[in-house]
Amino acid sequence: DTEVTQTPKHLVMGMTNKKSLKCEQHMGHRAMYWYKQKAKKPPELMFVYSYEKLSINESVPSRFSPECPNSSLLNLHLHALQPEDSALYLCASSQEGGVFNEQFFGPGTRLTVL
Amino acid sequence: QQPVQSPQAVILREGEDAVINCSSSKALYSVHWYRQKHGEAPVFLMILLKGGEQKGHEKISASFNEKKQQSSLYLTASQLSYSGTYFCGTPDQGAQKLVFGQGTRLTINP
Numbered sequence: 577d578t579e580v581t582q583t584p585k586h587l588v589m590g591m592t593n594k595k596s597l598k599c600e601q602h603m604g605h606r607a608m609y610w611y612k613q614k615a616k617k618p619p620e621l622m623f624v625y626s627y628e629k630l631s632i633n634e635s636v637p638s639r640f641s642p643e644c645p646n647s648s649l650l651n652l653h654l655h656a657l658q659p660e661d662s663a664l665y666l667c668a669s670s671q672e673g674g675v676f677n678e679q680f681f682g683p684g685t686r687l688t689v690l
Numbered sequence: 691q692q693p694v695q696s697p698q699a700v701i702l703r704e705g706e707d708a709v710i711n712c713s714s715s716k717a718l719y720s721v722h723w724y725r726q727k728h729g730e731a732p733v734f735l736m737i738l739l740k741g742g743e744q745k746g747h748e749k750i751s752a753s754f755n756e757k758k759q760q761s762s763l764y765l766t767a768s769q770l771s772y773s774g775t776y777f778c779g780t781p782d783q784g785a786q787k788l789v790f791g792q793g794t795r796l797t798i799n800p
Binding site: 616617618619620621624631632666673674675676677678679680681682683684 | 692719720722724730731732733734737739777779780781786787788789790791792793
């Protein structure tokens with residue numbers, strides 16, 4: 577299984593809602609990532625988990641809260657988002673963290689904040 | 691610091707060749723290349739490592755010039771399926787994370 581899955585595919589939420597994005601991989605990878613991608617822009621790193629521990633937080637606002645319940649799962653909890661947070665949220669995984677291993681991306685969750 | 695890609699966009703006919711460049715102002719330990727089709731996730735193409743090692747699984751070649759802090763991706767005899775946006779990723783923050791270039795949009799016409 578060489579797939580990263582993400583749910584939901586699409587999400588529309590109001591600024592007062594609380595929602596969660598889910599990511600799963602069964603490749604035995606020990607690093608997992610959250611990226612944010614705006615239209616016609618490259619993916620921007622938000623968080624990195626390595627061996628289930630948060631290793632990088634790119635100064636992301638606290639309205640985004642990551643969680644890694646186990647080595648296969650990664651969640652992103654959303655609360656009190658702003659319209660400018662609307663974007664494609666990509667999850668990725670790699671065998672190890674760092675820059676020497678390829679990253680496998682999931683299909684993304686397209687988020688719209690009203 | 692974000693690597694710089696050139697060109698920003700290129701339009702080719704099927705069968706023509708393309709070269710996409712990626713330059714960094716920092717020393718490079720590795721360069722990653724990904725392709726993203728419209729509405730889809732980025733897909734890994736190739737990783738080039740300091741010392742000449744390459745890892746990839748597509749019929750695409752690339753070069754890595756550590757001294758010039760540059761990498762080039764070579765797409766020969768392009769096919770319609772090569773269309774998409776190509777991103778290079780280079781190390782940042784003590785080689786702990788990747789930073790992606792702004793992308794090169796490749797359009798292949800029949």
